[in-house]
Amino acid sequence: MNDITIGIIGTGAIARTHAGILQRNDAVKLGSVYDVRKDSGERFAADFGMQTLSSAEDVIADSDAVYVTVPNKFHVEMTLKVLSQGKHVFCEKPFALNLTDARMIVDAVEKKGVVYQLGFSRRLAPVYKKMKELITSGELKPKSFNIKMNRGELQVPPWTSDSKITGGFLFESTLHLIDMTRYLFGEVKEVTAVGSKSVYPCVDDFSMIFEMENGIHGVFSSSAHTTWIFPFERVEIYGDHASIVSDEMEAVSYCMDLNTPVEKLNFSTLPVDERWGFTEENEIFVDRLLGRDSGENDLVATHLDGYKNVEIMEDIYEKVGLGR
Ligand SMILES: NC(=O)c1ccc[n+]([C@@H]2O[C@H](COP(=O)([O-])OP(=O)(O)OC[C@H]3O[C@@H](n4cnc5c(N)ncnc54)[C@H](O)[C@@H]3O)[C@@H](O)[C@H]2O)c1
Incomplete structure (x- = not known):
């Protein structure tokens, strides 16, 4: 089916966990990645059959939904970039590092009306x-x-x-x-x-x-x-x-x-991945993108x-x- 193209910004440890789960989901096409460390992005793209692009903006433009899996201090900047292009976001925790930034994301999510999910896998x-x-x-x-x-x-x-x-x-x-x-x-x-x-x-x-x-x-x-x-x-x-x-x-x-x-x-x-909740949080994110609800969508953050x-x-x- 491959209905949804997912891009990934930040290709470290947790991105590998998410991509490993997403690649087993028939509704998902793993599209493109960007990482400041070119070698990491290229290795990741080769491992998951994705392509590397030269900026976060290019990955966002190429995707329906984007995973933000960079270190904490970059979450807000990247999330706002994704939202500015009206794309859906899965962001790893934390949401933001202060309330001013947190408010900006809340406002942008509500303005764009997209799906936003935070990685509280537990x-x-x-x-x-x-x-x-x-x-x-x-x-x-x-x-x-x-x-x-x-x-x-x-x-x-x-x-x-x-x-x-x-x-x-x-x-x-x-x-x-x-x-x-x-x-x-x-x-x-x-x-x-x-x-x-x-x-x-x-x-x-x-x-x-x-x-x-x-x-x-x-x-x-x-x-x-x-x-x-x-x-x-x-x-x-x-x-x-x-x-x-x-x-x-x-x-x-x-x-x-x-x-x-x-x-x-x-x-x-x-x-x-099941024991720590990663499998199900990814399945629910894809369900939410497709407008499906197995009855557990409201469990996510x-x-x-x-x-x-x-x-x-x-x-x-x-x-x-x-x-x-
Ligand atoms: N939910 C969980 O249980 C869980 C578990 C682990 C990590 N995390 C979160 O996930 C995030 C990533 O953690 P990790 O362990 O994968 O870290 P990591 O250091 O393994 O990976 C981060 C990657 O982001 C890249 N990067 C850094 N700055 C970037 C930028 N500005 N643009 C693009 N790429 C950039 C790095 O080169 C690296 O490849 C963190 O926020 C962490 O808190 C959540």
């Missing part, structure tokens, strides 16, 4: 989908939560420790589960936060308390220098003598009262989610008071 990871399902169905009514989102290092790729490129550690890693708090518990009312520049030149340790608008509250910690000791990512949700607990994106356990056994779903044998997440992160940095 929303589609089976572990987190199960958590959301147990909450949405009313099987567990959350009262409070305990979240940790750590990172082993800020060394790979090397730009991850440079706040001028990432926007700060919150915008690089922690934001995945900041988005998750809204996905699972609704909108944030207030965050209390302390942080420190412990190991890297950026704020790399955060201790936070989240109060949600519906009265649910929880603690959230995030450190950037823990080694990759397991589990570096964990969500625990507490209800009325009930709990749901995740182990990374490998497994989710839940216990719904004092007298029933713990149920555990283990997803560790799924391919990583939109430009409005992007804006709200930036608002929360700016507020946290302001409260910590040490810059980024």
Whole structure:
């Protein structure tokens, strides 16, 4: 069928994940790529049967939809270029690094009326989908939560420790589960936060308390220098003598009262692209471009989610008071 031509700007690690999934989708033609590093673009194009073009603008003109998979600080510039040509956008997280830029993207998406999707793949990871399902169905009514989102290092790729490129550690890693708090518990009312520049030149340790608008509250910690000791990512949700607990994106356990056994779903044998939600987020993006809905389109993050997440992160940095 190959109805949709997709272009890619930035041909690094995550672009390879997306292209590997998109090339199996009959509705997609992988078109052209642009990367500032010509060798990277050429290798990528050869691997995925695409062509390299000499500018982002050329890729956008050649495409129906464009993946923005460059380092964080270039997301806004590239997204606005794509939107200025009225093309659909899939942008990797983060949405933007400040609220002024975030507002510009919201306005441009709404003005052009295109499909915009933000790469919060964890929303589609089976572990987190199960958590959301147990909450949405009313099987567990959350009262409070305990979240940790750590990172082993800020060394790979090397730009991850440079706040001028990432926007700060919150915008690089922690934001995945900041988005998750809204996905699972609704909108944030207030965050209390302390942080420190412990190991890297950026704020790399955060201790936070989240109060949600519906009265649910929880603690959230995030450190950037823990080694990759397991589990570096964990969500625990507490209800009325009930709990749901995740182990990374490998497994989710839940216990719904004092007298029933713990149920555990283990997803560790799924391919990583499915386990981490990448496969489904790409399938939904293509469905949205085609105007199809398998019933799960509303699980993905939109430009409005992007804006709200930036608002929360700016507020946290302001409260910590040490810059980024
Ligand atoms: N959703 C997720 O789980 C997830 C996972 C990894 C990365 N990411 C995000 O994806 C983005 C890319 O990360 P990565 O790990 O693929 O990085 P990477 O360093 O492997 O790749 C980035 C690529 O962009 C190219 N590039 C840099 N500046 C450019 C520019 N101005 N124009 C065109 N090309 C440019 C680089 O040469 C490189 O090939 C980041 O924003 C990161 O936060 C998201």
